Amino acid sequence: MSSSNSACGACKYRRQKCTKECVFAPYFPPDQLHKFAKVHEVFGASYVAKLLSELCANLREDAVNSLAYEADMRLRDPVYGCVGQISILQHRLKLVQNDLYK
Numbered sequence: 001m002s003s004s005n006s007a008c009g010a011c012k013y014r015r016q017k018c019t020k021e022c023v024f025a026p027y028f029p030p031d032q033l034h035k036f037a038k039v040h041e042v043f044g045a046s047y048v049a050k051l052l053s054e055l056c057a058n059l060r061e062d063a064v065n066s067l068a069y070e071a072d073m074r075l076r077d078p079v080y081g082c083v084g085q086i087s088i089l090q091h092r093l094k095l096v097q098n099d100l101y102k
Helices: 009-014 033-043 045-054 057-076 081-100
Strands: none
Touching: 009 033, 033 045, 033 057, 045 057, 057 081
């Protein structure tokens, strides 16, 4: 459960009581409903809970941040997701490098 007896963002979003054992509480604070909403829409709460429970505690924060980024990119670009953004940036980099070497 998050501090001050307030439900975490995940439990608030799912309208559930947040318990001391809530796997989401450390990574989805009450003021970040939007972060959990995106992750939930793309990956589903049960998958994320299972993933977090299987990871070492020191890897969970990075995993949540990665899932949040991937979910955001997938919602922006349902076909290519992160790969689309990476391709755009690589193309821009190549153009700038070509300009520098001319």
